[in-house]
Amino acid sequence: MATVIFFLVHWQASVFFQSFFQHRYCAHRQFAMGKRTEKVAHFLAWFVGGSSYLTPRAYAVLHRMHHAYSDTPKDPHSPVHHPNVFKMMWRTKTIYQDLRLGRVVPEARFDGEVPSWPLLDQKLNGWGTTFTFAAGYAGIYALLGASWWMYVFLLPLHIGLGPIHGAIVNYFGHKLGYRNFETKDSSRNTLVFDVLTMGELFQNNHHRFGQSPNFGARAYEIDPCYQVMRLLGAMKIIDMSGSQKMKLPAKGKPEVVEEESAPSIAATGVEPAE
Ligand SMILES: [Zn+2]
C-alpha cells in the first residue's frame, strides 16, 4: 500500500512540474518568475521528473509546433493522423530526440526564450541518469516492502511517467471529450475533474486561450495546477499579473472562433525571429 501511495504522490508531483515548468512556463511563458526562482523550479522539474525528465528546449519547440500545426499533418503528435497511441508516441519520441540531440534545426519562430541548464539538460540527462533514478525508485520500493507485482507492473510505469503523461494528454485530449470552443483543431476537454494530469486534459480550453495559466473555463472545470499557481502567485513566488484570462464560453452553445482570434504560434508568447 505504501508503495502505491509513493507511486501516486510521485505521479502527481511529476505531472505538476511538467505542466507548470516545461509546459506553462518554458513553452508558453504564461507567467513570470525571477532568475533564482526559475533555477529552483528547473532543478525541481529535473529531480521530480527523474528517470523521464524532458529537456525544456526540446519540449518547448515540440509543443510550440503542436499549437501552430494542431491536428494537421505537421503536428508532431496528433491522434487524427495516427492509427493508435503507440505510433503517435513513437513519432513524438523521434522528433523529441532529434531536437534534444541537435540533429535537426527547428524553425526559428519555435526556438528561443527557454531556460537552459547544460548540467541538468545535457550532462545529467540520458540513459545513465534514467538508470540511476530507476534504481532509486526500486530501492524505495524495497524499503516500503513492495510486492513482486509492483516491480513488474508499477515500476515500469513509474520509470516512464513523463512520456505517459504526454501520451494521455496528446492522445485523449484531442480525441475524447467535449468542446467549449469551436477551434480549428480537434482538441477536447476529456475529464471534468482532471485528477490524472493536473488540468492538462482541458485541451480545448487551452488551445483557445493558449496564454492563459488557467486551463479551466467553466465554473466546474477545476485546474489543479492552476490552483497551486494561484497560491504561488499570492505568495509572490511567481507573477501572473500580465497573463491572459480564460473566458467563459457563451451560455449553452460552443463559441465559434474567428480566423484572426484562432490560436497561433503568437499565442505561445514567443515573437517570430526576424
Ligand atoms: Zn493539444
Ligand SMILES: [Zn+2]
Ligand atoms: Zn500548450
